[in-house]
Amino acid sequence: MEFESIIGLEIHVELATKSKMFCACSTRFGEEPNTQTCPVCLGLPGSLPVANEKAIEYVIKSGLAVGCDISLYSVFHRKNYFYPDMPKNYQISQYDLPLCVNGHIDLDMEGYETRIGITRIHLEEDTGKLIHVGGAGRIAGAEYSLVDFNRAGVPLMEIVSEPDIRTPEEAKAYAQKLRSILLALGVSDVSMEKGSMRVDANVSIRPKGSTEFGVKTELKNLNSFRSLQRALAYEIERQKKAIEAGEVIVQETRHWDENKGVTSTLRTKEYAHDYRYFPDPDLVPMEFKSDWIEKLRAELPELPDERKQRFMKDYGLPAHDARLLTEDKPMGDFFEETIALYKGDPKFVSNWLLGDISYYLNTENLEIDETAITPRHLADLLRLIDQGVISGKIAKEIFPEIFETGKLPQVIVEEKGMTQISDESEISSIVDLVLQENPGAVKEYREGKERALGFLVGQVMRLTKGRANPQLVNRLLREKL
Amino acid sequence: MAISEKDVKHVAWLARLALTDEEVQKFTQQLDVILEHAGKIAELDVENVPPTSHAIPIRNVFREDEVGVCLAPEEALLNAPKKENQSFVVPRIV
Incomplete structure (x- = not known):
């Protein structure tokens, strides 16, 4: 039987505000445990939350960037459940009146295009961080756990997609596109590695042509775009085999094991998902004026899709190059700054950025703005090649040294006597x-x-x-x- | 009855309250009276009345995104029954 898969993503993004969602504690990452807490984010009796206006602005801007309708009236709700990483025993979140609804992201899958709906974007607070002691650091088998509340109360934006995604590749492309949009907006550093972007995937399969949904499973621990794609591919196959063997798919949360490349049932205490949402009496409703929202819309920076079109038009780049260069804001900025200095063939710059430089960045797991290389380095290097001072091969050879030392290419070439012989x-x-x-x-x-x-x-x-x-x-x- | 003993047990579990059988009976009766009283609202036509979550018509109380002073970690951990590595210790979770 031929199956099709139905995938929806829930993506949590920590917002890049300086202070937390409902108190003035710092949101800095990687500080010593419990150094950024106060009575509000520790949930001490008598403390009162006050909403961070910047975080609300960031969510609305994100909504506008993905074509959402912005709610003119919105409310914070309490989501009631017990978990040790949550000091108040409820999470301040949103329920039936989220800030943004009905958006979409268009994907260019190089061969076909598809539109993925966004059901809603809402604002909530992050929880604390748990460190499990014993049992190899996994929750199952741990003797006890340590709680660090530095992260508790950091503004968290949840973006829920429609179940419009059909393949693991689309899921990856959707998450990457969303990341590039949020990066362009500057509302988050959207790092999967640091946990400021966290992706959960819901997936079910059904016979092709059917309009009913199958039973879905939820995948967790997807710590990179690669693991998102791999985990979905594995889970779809698992469900197919189970159904073909006459088994029943159980609605459950499954844990992706990156090393073993498998998903398995996540052992948690039984939860009745009965959150008894109710409006938080400590936080008054929000009401927005259309002209304020229009002002925010006018402030939106150039978004990846617009930039891609401009790169194709202004620099004559192929769609593929333009897409890759604009996926990552720092990469696109680097390209444009290099062109301004180099004034040569844009395709030549693109080839270097998407070739050797991207290869180096991927190998070293770095972003372009985390290395010593600057647009001036690349512009100078390309000019040296154009002038025949060095060959392309030599240029590739001295590349690692530029990355590591930040020395200008002409200096390295002279020091090493690598000038091309054209005599x-x-x-x-x-x-x-x-x-x-x-x-x-x-x-x-x-x-x-x-x-x-x-x-x-x-x-x-x-x-x-x-x-x-x-x-x-x-x-x-x-x-x- | 507006509420059953089963409902009371369920709500007690959600709130992590350990109730004796006598308490379950007692609270079922009390909650029944409360719910019946609140149920009077169903006798009115509230079709065009928006749900009221806040009694006072205040909107948009926000704060600027500015970092203030936090508690020192030893203050934050002052009431923790158990601590380790400047963190709260909690019993095993699963």
């Missing part, structure tokens, strides 16, 4: 030497084996430590042969 007489004498020493290859070439030329070029490059101008070597070899 015809100098190369000519080396070519002569190579021809003399390799009569076998010369013979083969003259007998029509084009391949032998490559070998001879290689020999010249070896003798010049890669510094000979390749075009010149090729021409001289052909002439002399």
Whole structure:
């Protein structure tokens, strides 16, 4: 039987405000445990929350950026449940009157386009952090746990998609696109690694053509875009096999094990999901004027889709390049700053950014603004290639050093004596030497084996430590042969 | 009856209250009276009355996004029954 999968994502994003959602404690990440708490975020009796206006603004801007309707009247609710990471035994969240509803994100899947609906975006507060002691640090098997409330009360935005996603690839593309939009807005640092972006996936399958939904499972512990895609692919296969074997899918939460590449039932205490939401009496309702919302709309920066179109139009880049360069705001900024300095072929800049530089960043797991390289480095490097001072190959070789030391390319080239040899007489004498020493290859070439030329070029490059101008070597070899 | 003993037990569990059988009976009767009283509102036509969550018509009480002073960790942990590594210790969760 042919199945199709139905996927919906719930994405939590910590907002980049300086202070917490309902109190003035700092939101700084990575501080010593319990150094950023106060009576409000510890839920001490008698304390009163007051909403952070900036966080509300950030959520509304996010909603506007993904085409949501903004609620002119919105309310905070209490979501009641017990868990040790939550000091008040309720989480301040939103229920039937969220800040934003009915948005969407359009995905370019390179081959087809698809629109993923956004049901709602609401604002809530984050919980504390648990560290499990014993049982290898996993909750199951731990002897006891430590609670750090620094994160408790940090503004958290939840973005709920419609179940419009059909493949693990679309799920990944949706999450990445959302991240790039939020990054452009500057409302969060949206780092999956630091936990400021957390993705949960709901997935079910059904026979193709059916309009009913199957039983869904919820996947947790998806700590990267890659694990999101892998976990969904695994879970879809698991459900298919189970259904084909006549088993029943159980609605449950499953934990993704990145190392083993499998999902398994998450053992938690039985929960009746009976949150008894009610309006928080400590927080008064919010009412927004349309002109204030329009003012926020006018403040929106250029978003990735607009920037992609501009890169294609202004720089003549192919859609693929434009999409990749604008997915990441710092990458797009780097591209534009390099162009401004270099003034050469934009496609050349794009090739370097999406090729060697991206490769290095992925290997080292860094963002472009976390390395020593600046647009000036890349502009200078490309100019050195254009001027024939160094070859593309040498440029690739000195790249790691630029990343690590931040030295300008011309300095490295001089220090290492890597300048390209473009002096015809100098190369000519080396070519002569190579021809003399390799009569076998010369013979083969003259007998029509084009391949032998490559070998001879290689020999010249070896003798010049890669510094000979390749075009010149090729021409001289052909002439002399 | 507006509420059953089963409902009371359920609500008690949600609030993590351990009730004796006598208490369940007693609270069922009391809650029944309360719910019956609150149920009087159903006799009125409230079709066009928005739900009231706050008695006073105040809107938009916000604060600026500014960092203030926090508690020192030893103050924050002052009432913790158990502490370790400057953190609250809680019993095993699952």
